[in-house]
Amino acid sequence: MRSGWFKKRKLQPTLVVLLSIFILLLMGLLSIVMYYSTSRLISSKLSEASLSELEQVNSLLNQRMTSIKSTALSIVINPEIKEILARGSVADTYEQIRNNESASRILSNAAYSRSDISEIMIVTDRLSIYNYSNPNGFYELSRIEDKPIWAYVDDRKEGFIPPRPNDMRNDGYNPKILTYFHEIAYGGKSLGYVFINLQFSSFKNLLQGTATGNRLFYTDENNEMYNDEGDLLSGSAMDEMLRSFADHLQGYTYTHLDSSKYLSIFTSPNDFGWRIILFKPYKDVVEGISGLFTRLLLVVLICFILAVIAVIYFSRSITQPLKRLIRQMNKIGHGNFDIQLDSDYTNEIGQLNERFRIMSVKIHDLMEESEREQNQLREMELRALQSQINPHFLYNTLDAINWMAIRLKAPEISKMTSNLGKFFRLSLNKGRELTTIAAELEHLNSYIHIMRYKHNNRFEYEEDIAPELLSCETIKIILQPLVENCFVHGLGPSKGEGQIRVTGRMLEDYIQFDVWDSGTSVDVAWLNQVLQQGFESRLGYGIHNVNQRIQLHNGSNYGLTFVEVECGTLVQIRLPIKIIEEGTV
Template sequence: MIRIHLKFRDMPLKRKLYLCIILLIVVPLIITGFYLNNQFANLTLNKSSDIALQTLKQTRQNFDSLLADTNDLSLRILSNAQIQKFIKEDYNKALDYDRYYRDIFSWLNDLKGSKMVFDTISIIHGNKVLFQMGTLDSNVNSEHVERALALKGKLYWAVEGDKLYAYRRIMDFSKYGNDLGVVKINISEEAIYHFYQGINAYDASNLTLVDSAGTVLSSSLKNKIGHKYEPFDEMKRRISNRSDGFFSEKIGNTNNIVLFYRIAPTNWFLIQTIPESSFTPLKTTINTLLLIAIALCILFGFLFSLIQNSYLIKPLGKLRTEMAKLRTGNFNIHLNTESKDEIGEINQGFIRMTQQLKETIDDVYISKIKQREAELTALQAQINPHFLYNTLDSIHWLAMKHRNYDVSEQIEALSEIFKHVLSKGQPIVTIREELDFLENYMFIQKAKYGQRIRLMISADPTLMDYKTPKLILQPLVENAILHGLEEKLEGGTIDVRIDIIDNNVRFVVSDDGIGTDQKRINRMMSGGDGIQDVFALKNIDDRIKLNYGQEYGLKFRSKEREGTVVEVLIPLMT
């Protein structure tokens, strides 16, 4: 408990505020909402299921009529005297067959009337179809015929493929116990489907008519007709002893409400499965009202937090961010000073303190720069250029006299280097002079490194007479040699590129050396530990920013084992 208290005490104000709102407002409301939602959901589901069941049971009369009509039709057929004679062939077959056939056809057509539920009516004797009316169906299933005969005149219902048939034994009225054959009536599945098609109003709902063994007699999914209804075995224990009802059942990966009623004479079941998600409209309405109430409570809590965040926490966070900028040496502070409350007074005080600190630092920094420039000028003044040039010239000719041409060329290059460094005390030279100085420096370095170090220079010819602070390129090339290529056994290439970008001059010095940790170098450039290791880079960056502004200066990019790129940007100066 003490540890939790200490952690809470050390949290940022914003996190404390939101944590209190969540624990004291949001969480209790969510728990209450879940409980109420569960209660309302169960009540809604039961009520909706009961309504759907009453709708489903409205189709019971259609099935009762179908069974009654089929029973009546089959009884009339088996008791018709003309059909009895036709089966027994008790007529002049050569003369009266067509007349009998037409009379029976006409009589059945009148008897059937407008009832489209009967698709085909067949009279079978033995394994032969003697008479047929409707869709051609010459198939005779001996097993079904025998079972119909065994039932002694009761209707026998059977499924053959995807078709539903009613069989009934035709007895010989003139001779007791003699069987003449069976009547086979094909019930139109499409007509049965129309019995319940209109009530299938729920999304993804399926209706299925199955017999007592679970065989599909009719279904809204036509490819299931004639096959075993897969969920029937799981449902059977729930529906076998009931005439109707509903229950929840998981079919596949979906939770469903199962509605059913029994068609008593045949022990068929009409089963409707409705995904629970289909009841969402009513459930959504209740949930919406509940969520609105919870959301309003949470809204007022967060409105309070937003006010606190806007007028207290956010200004403090902004102040903290600006203080972090100050630690990195960035004095570009932006704070709102319009507010007259305590936060506004703190912001005004911090801005005043920052301005005073910047003025103090600028005074000290500029005075140190001027002191260094004065020391450099004094040092340059101590060296008599004419004496230095004359001395180097004497040594040069002495080396020439003794035919030591390598020493002669090195001394000549060194003389040019001193001439460029001194340059009559002027800090600004042309880009051409800066490149000449760099080539003299590399001439001396080749005596040490030979062909291990290669220098490539690519400069826009139109820039040669433009001005640049002196000693920009040579320190960067020297840095590339010492820290990038010297430790690389096979050496490498230094590429120097000078071009114009956005009316500025850009110097780019890149090498393919061993590279270094870019973040570490940038951290040291910003004034971190180890600043002496990046003195040359820091010196160039400071000189340029001091003379031309913060938008100019040096950028450093490097990747270990790939190389380093240094860019220097100065204004275009004629």
């Protein structure tokens, strides 16, 4: 993710906007999760309560169906009924009339014993005389085989036939009934069927208490669904719903019916394979949740406002000290180092203030040091100009003395003034700082000739310089101050008597000069410390000047180093290798 846009915007409004959006999204997501979790929880609890109630009703239904079956079995095993059916049409007309009356009496007694039974019939083809004046009696099999209900009876021993209008009575009274049938057999031979027609209204009343405000359905053993009016429901959507119920013993699910969403709760099948299904409108389930969701949104809104206030305060706690720090930076940018920083922070802001304070102190020190160096540079420039003027004057004066000595025939004075003039001329070097090692050695030899006159040749001087060094470049006047130091400190106590040796070699990546004298030994460690720390001592200004000029021109890897030797004093000069073409210096 590219974040370049963030770099161009102010920190505080950006933090407020981003954190506010994040909090709003988080709270919105939390509200949605809570809404759906609450609705699911309420649905689950409501479903469990409704399912428990439905299971009780289904248990009562199972008991009623079982009692109906028991009533049918009492008729099936009745010996008088079996005897009548066994004799069948073999009996004469009078006997069959009496048999019809006896069977009607038995069936009527069973029917009248229960208020939910409409009539009880025995369907058979064993008789030749049937009495249709009493609905509780024999019914000819041929008159029922062409009816739709026979599809439920054929090839079955017993079972319930779904609700339908009463199609078995001849008196025109045909309310909706629910039928239970059971085969009557004797000696392994089927004699007929007992049909117990139940008033569907009693069945409906049993379920009515649980269906208040809801839609009630039930399925039979064939997994066919009927509404509370006993009407068969069909269609692809209904078939899909029935298959989903068939996969579960009991429970609840969400169903769309007639373009409306329902919470469907279904019981486990009873002993006869029937189950009850309750469709509760989903809007009724979540009716109280909408009010809860409204209150939840209000709480979320209040929390969001409080969160935005907290975000603004938090962002200000970050940006305000940063703004104060920026103001102090601007003061330093204008050269005012009198700054005031927040000292009560101990977190990252406090660390930032402390680092800035340290940086400002260092910048102030560097500026003061730079100013001192500029002043020293101006002083050195003035001294350099002065040193250029003085050698010019001295060189012209010495040249005049030399000619006067020649005219007066004083060769020693002439030679001495000539060497002194050459010394000043090489020191001047036409105002240039750089020279060749050959010119530097010529400058040193002019100084040696002058010292020979001063000390009456009491010292020995040796010079061993590799020829390849003569064309190398160096800054001027680096050897003479070291040799002068040999006379002043090394050979001083013996009034110039002793040995001085100067050698020069080109090593792998630098040039090394050794200046040794046989005079008084020195504390090498202390002198090297003096050179590194840069403070003046009895070592002399010239030594400091040489070391400082070498390091300023070539870097801190080069300069002077005193070396421990058995006798005398040895100082080494390290210079970079810079070979120049002839005529460039």
